[in-house]
Amino acid sequence: ILFSVAATYAQSGEITGRVLDASGEPLIGANVAIQGTTQGSTTDVYGNFTIRRLENRQYTIVVTYVGYDEMVQNVDVSGATDLGTIYLTPSMLFLSNQVVISATRRAEKLTETPATIQVISSKQIAELPSFNPGELLARLKGVEFVRSGVVGTGVNIRGFNSNFNAKNLQINDGRYATLIATGLPFGPLSTIIKEDVDRVEVILGPNAALYGPNAHNGLVNTVLKDPRATPGTTFALGAGNQSMFTSRLRHAQKINDKWAFKIIGEYTRGEEFEFADSVYIDRQDAAGNPGPDGTPEGYEELELDNDFEFLKGGASVYYSVNDDSDIILGYTGSNSTYLAPTNVGRNQIIDWKLNVFSLKYTSPHWFAQAYMTTSKTDDTYAIDERTKQYYRLLDAGMSDSEARGEQSYASGARFIDDSQRYNAEVQYNNEFGDFALVTGAQWQRDLANSHGTYLLDKNEEDYIQIDQVGVYAQGEYDFGGGLKATAAFRGDNHEVYGFNFVPKVGLVKSVENGAFRLTYSEGIAAPTILNMYGNLFSGLILGNAEGFTLNDGSAIEKQKVEKIKSFEIGYKGQAIDKLYLDANAFYNMSEDFLSPVTVVGVTTQRGDQPISEVQSGYGVFGGLVATYVNFGQIDTYGFDLGLNYRFSNKVNLDFNYSYFDYAVDEDNLEENDFNNDGEVNKLDVLVNAPTHKAGIGLNYSDSKWFGTVFARWVQEYDYFSSFQIAAETQDLVYRGTPVVEDARSTDTWNYGPLGGFVDVDLGLGYHFNEKFTLSGQVTNLFDAEFREFTASPFIGRLYSIELKINLPEIK
Structure with missing residues (x-):
C-alpha cells in the first residue's frame, strides 16, 4: 500500500499551457510531447493542453505544428506546472496547415x-x-x-x-x-x-x-x-x-x-x-x-x-x-x-x-x-x-x-x-x-x-x-x-x-x-451611400435611394x-x-x-420630390439625370x-x-x-x-x-467603366463613340486593352x-x-x- 501511494504521489505532476500564433489565435491540434518519451498531448480548439501523470523532475517538451517552427523548452515539474502562453512562429516555407x-x-x-x-x-x-x-x-x-x-x-x-x-x-x-x-x-x-x-x-x-x-x-x-x-x-x-x-x-x-x-x-x-x-x-x-x-x-x-x-x-x-x-x-x-x-x-x-x-x-x-x-x-x-x-x-x-x-x-x-x-x-x-x-x-x-x-x-x-x-x-x-x-x-x-x-x-x-x-x-x-444619395456635378449624377419618374410618366425603380x-x-x-x-x-x-452611372433620361421627380428642387443645375440640365x-x-x-x-x-x-x-x-x-x-x-x-x-x-x-x-x-x-475605356479596335460603339484603340473615346483616350x-x-x-x-x-x-x-x-x-x-x- 505504501509503495502504491508513493508511486501515485511521484506521478502527481502535470504540465499545462496554451499554444497560439503571433496574432493571438489558438493553434488547434498542435503536438506537445515530452522529449525521449511517448507521453504528450494535443491542443484543443482554444489552444490549451494538459500532460498528466508526470514525476516531479525536469523535462524537455517539444511543441510542433505543421507550418510553424518547433519550440523546445526545459520544464521543472513540481505538482501542477503552468507554462502560460506559448507562441509559435510560422516556418520559412510550406504553410499548408496554418x-x-x-x-x-x-x-x-x-x-x-x-x-x-x-x-x-x-x-x-x-x-x-x-x-x-x-x-x-x-x-x-x-x-x-x-x-x-x-x-x-x-x-x-x-x-x-x-x-x-x-x-x-x-x-x-x-x-x-x-x-x-x-x-x-x-x-x-x-x-x-x-x-x-x-x-x-x-x-x-x-x-x-x-x-x-x-x-x-x-x-x-x-x-x-x-x-x-x-x-x-x-x-x-x-x-x-x-x-x-x-x-x-x-x-x-x-x-x-x-x-x-x-x-x-x-x-x-x-x-x-x-x-x-x-x-x-x-x-x-x-x-x-x-x-x-x-x-x-x-x-x-x-x-x-x-x-x-x-x-x-x-x-x-x-x-x-x-x-x-x-x-x-x-x-x-x-x-x-x-x-x-x-x-x-x-x-x-x-x-x-x-x-x-x-x-x-x-x-x-x-x-x-x-x-x-x-x-x-x-x-x-x-x-x-x-x-x-x-x-x-x-x-x-x-x-x-x-x-x-x-x-x-x-x-x-x-x-x-x-x-x-x-x-x-x-x-x-x-x-x-x-x-x-x-x-x-x-x-x-x-x-x-x-x-x-x-x-x-x-x-x-x-x-x-x-x-x-x-x-x-x-x-x-x-x-x-x-x-x-x-x-x-x-x-x-x-x-x-x-x-x-x-x-x-x-x-x-x-x-x-x-x-x-x-x-x-x-x-x-x-448600394453605397454614394449610389443612394450622390449629388455630383450640379445634380447631373444623382443617387437612387427613392427612384425617379421620367417625363413620359414611367418609373425608374430605386436601387436594390x-x-x-x-x-x-x-x-x-x-x-x-x-x-x-x-x-x-x-x-x-x-x-x-x-x-x-447611366443616363436614364429627363426626369420630373426623385421619389416624391420635384426634380427642380433636387437638381441644383436644373437650369442647365432640365431634369436630365444619370444615376444607378x-x-x-x-x-x-x-x-x-x-x-x-x-x-x-x-x-x-x-x-x-x-x-x-x-x-x-x-x-x-x-x-x-x-x-x-x-x-x-x-x-x-x-x-x-x-x-x-x-x-x-x-x-x-x-x-x-x-x-x-x-x-x-x-x-x-477589354475594360469599360463609365468614362474609362481600355479596348482593342472592334465593331462596337461605347458612349456614342466607335471603339478604336489608341484614339479618343468620348471623354477620355483609349490606350488599348x-x-x-x-x-x-x-x-x-x-x-x-x-x-x-x-x-x-x-x-x-x-x-x-x-x-x-x-x-x-x-x-x-x-x-x-x-x-x-x-x-x-x-x-
Whole structure:
C-alpha cells in the first residue's frame, strides 16, 4: 500500500499551457510531447493542453505544428506546472496547415475550411522590401491584382471589376476597412503599417453569410500582431526611385502578466510616374461660338501634382482579465495625399484623414467590439472636372489666374468629406460535443456628410444617417471519419434597401494530408451611400435611394442589392511528397447588377420630390439625370489551381493559374440589354476581367539569405467603366463613340486593352544578425511598358532598398 501511494504521489505532476500564433489565435491540434518519451498531448480548439501523470523532475517538451517552427523548452515539474502562453512562429516555407479565422469566424486548420482561402504569411510580409504589403496579393491565384501607380494597388476577385469596386470586403482585425460614403476599400488611405501585420487571409467567392453585405466576390482580412506574441522594436528605413522614402516604427512591450501595449508610426513620400491624362472639353468663346473645328479638344490635367505623402500612427493597450480573456483599446490614424484613379478620371487626394478608435473584448466563448471610424478631407477634387471648368471660365472671358482660383471648383469638382461610422458587434461561440456554434449580431450607423459637395446633404450640419443591423449564426457538425458539415445564415435589415437573408452550407471531407470541400453560398453587394444619395456635378449624377419618374410618366425603380449564388468544389492538401495542391472550380449565378452611372433620361421627380428642387443645375440640365440602377442576369464560372513544391526547407516553387469566363442570355433584351442598343454584348455585362492569368515564383530562405523571383502573366482583356475605356479596335460603339484603340473615346483616350504583359519581380535580402536586415527589390525587372488600370500611368521599373532594425524586448 505504501509503495502504491508513493508511486501515485511521484506521478502527481502535470504540465499545462496554451499554444497560439503571433496574432493571438489558438493553434488547434498542435503536438506537445515530452522529449525521449511517448507521453504528450494535443491542443484543443482554444489552444490549451494538459500532460498528466508526470514525476516531479525536469523535462524537455517539444511543441510542433505543421507550418510553424518547433519550440523546445526545459520544464521543472513540481505538482501542477503552468507554462502560460506559448507562441509559435510560422516556418520559412510550406504553410499548408496554418490556422485561419476568416472562413468560419473561428480558428481552424487551413485545409479544413469550407472555402477557398489563401494566406500571405508574416514571413512573406517581413521579407518584402516595400512599405506596401498589398503588392503580395499579386502572387495569389484567383485574385485580379492591378497596380495603378507607385503606391496604388487594388484587387478584385472573379470578375466585374470597375474603378469604383465595392464588391470585395476588406477588414482589418475584424473591423471594416472601407470608406463611409463610397464603400470603397481604404487602399492607400489605410491606417495600418506593414510591420504590424501578422498575415492576410483572402477568401475567393462570397462570404456574406458571416461578414455581411459586400463580402460578395471575396474577402480580404488583415490580421494584426499581438504585442505579447511579438514584443520588441522594429525600425525600417527604405528608399528607391521616384524619390521614394519610407520610415516605419513598431514598438511592442509586455509590461507584466496583465498589461501590454504597442505603438506604430510611418512616414512615406515619393513621386508618381509621369503621366497626364487627356481631358476632352467642348470649347466655346464668350459669344457661344464653337472652337476652331467645332469638336471637343483634348487637354492635359490641370495643375497635376505627382507627389504623394503618407503619415500614419497608432497605439493599442492590452489588458488580460485572466489567462483566456483580454480587453484591447486601440487607435490608428492616417493622413494621405496622392493620385487616385476613378471612372471619370483621376482624383487629387489631399490631406485625407482617417481615424479608427476601437474597444474589444475577447475570451474563449465571447467576442465583443465597438469602434468608430472618421473620414475627413477638405480639399480633394476631381481633376477631370476642374480642368473642364478652368477652360469654360477662360472661354467666358476670365483671366488665367481667376480661372485657376476658387471658381475652378464651382461645377462640383471639390469633394469634402466629414463622415463618421459607428459599429458594434457581439459574438458567442462554443462546442457541444461534436457540434460547434458561432452566433452574433452587428449594428452599424453611418453619418455621411459632404458639406453639400457630392452628396444630397445641404451643409456641414446635415448628416445623411443610415442604420443597419445584422444577425448571423453558423453550426458545424463533426460526423467523424474526417467528415464535417457547416451551415450558416445571415439576416440584414437596412434602413433604405430593406431585409436580406443570406445562407451558406458546406461539406469538408478530410483525408490524409488534405481535405475535399463542397460549398454553396450566397452573397449580396449593397448600394453605397454614394449610389443612394450622390449629388455630383450640379445634380447631373444623382443617387437612387427613392427612384425617379421620367417625363413620359414611367418609373425608374430605386436601387436594390445585387445578388450572387455560388457553387464551389475544391481540394487543399499535400498531394504527394513535397507537393502541396490547392485547386477549386466554381459556378456563379448573378442578378440585379449594381450598374455604373447611366443616363436614364429627363426626369420630373426623385421619389416624391420635384426634380427642380433636387437638381441644383436644373437650369442647365432640365431634369436630365444619370444615376444607378439594377439590371441583368449572368452566369460566371472557372477554376483556380495553386501548386507549391518544396525542394528543401530552404527552397520552394510556387505556381498558380486561374481561368474565368461567363455566359449570358443574349436573347433576354429586357434584363440584359443594359445600354438599350438592341443587343446584348460585352458593353452590357462589363465583366472586365481576363480569361487566363498565371504566376510562378521561386523562393529561397535560410538563416542569412532570402530572396524571390516572381513572374506574372495576365492575358489581354477589354475594360469599360463609365468614362474609362481600355479596348482593342472592334465593331462596337461605347458612349456614342466607335471603339478604336489608341484614339479618343468620348471623354477620355483609349490606350488599348489592359493586361497582355509578363511582369517579373526580383527580391533579395540578407540577415546580418538578429538585429539588422538589408533587403531590396526590383518590380518590373525588365522595364516592360504596360498599363494595368484605366486613369493610371504606364507602369515602369520600380526599385527599392530597405534596412530593418529589430531590437529585443525591453525587460
